[in-house]
Amino acid sequence: MKKSQVKTKLSKDMDTLIKRSLRTSFEEAIEDIKAAIIAQYDEDLVDVVTDRNSKTNPNLYRDEFIERLEEYPYVEVENDKLTLSVPDMDTFDFSGRMRVIQAIMEGMPGYYVEINEDDYKAIFGKRPINEDPVDEYVPPKNRIYLVRYNNIIRKAEKDLKKKFAPYPFSNTPPIRVLDAGIKFVDDNIGKWLDDALKEAQMQFVRNYKGAKL
Numbered sequence: 001m002k003k004s005q006v007k008t009k010l011s012k013d014m015d016t017l018i019k020r021s022l023r024t025s026f027e028e029a030i031e032d033i034k035a036a037i038i039a040q041y042d043e044d045l046v047d048v049v050t051d052r053n054s055k056t057n058p059n060l061y062r063d064e065f066i067e068r069l070e071e072y073p074y075v076e077v078e079n080d081k082l083t084l085s086v087p088d089m090d091t092f093d094f095s096g097r098m099r100v101i102q103a104i105m106e107g108m109p110g111y112y113v114e115i116n117e118d119d120y121k122a123i124f125g126k127r128p129i130n131e132d133p134v135d136e137y138v139p140p141k142n143r144i145y146l147v148r149y150n151n152i153i154r155k156a157e158k159d160l161k162k163k164f165a166p167y168p169f170s171n172t173p174p175i176r177v178l179d180a181g182i183k184f185v186d187d188n189i190g191k192w193l194d195d196a197l198k199e200a201q202m203q204f205v206r207n208y209k210g211a212k213l
Helices: 003-044 058-071 094-105 117-124 151-160 179-210
Strands: 073-078 081-084 112-116 143-150
Touching: 003 058, 003 073, 003 081, 003 143, 003 179, 058 094, 117 143, 117 151
Parallel strands: none
Antiparallel strands: 073 081, 112 143
């Protein structure tokens, strides 16, 4: 084997060992990434809502949020490319019921109340055709709509003799729950890279110790 071919082979072998070691580090870190995000969710959103009538209480969506975290593809290998992906506002699956949590995390200016479909029809004289419910997957009679609190709603509360549940996250800036995972990776990526390189070097030496090149 020519020297140039030997150098190429050794280089490829070393790259393979580094990627293998780094992939192991990434996969071992997944549970810690999820734990960091869940801890931030609990800190920022759980037990924040005290109104028992609120249908947008994050406590009601915590289990499904964790399920989406479990399904997220953290480590991807394509050809020779190894990628560690962390969920953010663009990549996390906010479809379905998770739209409630997406709205909370994005923040919302203005003061809103939660109104069911029957009350919506009583107030506006029509069904909420052009309005998106908080949860579109429940029966229509159980759907909740966020409506800006104004004089019309104040009058409706008097006429209907009821107080609508305030949307707990009105006038709330973005809540960066997913940033906890990004920060965890940023804080540890340097160590993972160093450890992967050291492990690859030791394995490289073990593989070629005594070999005739």
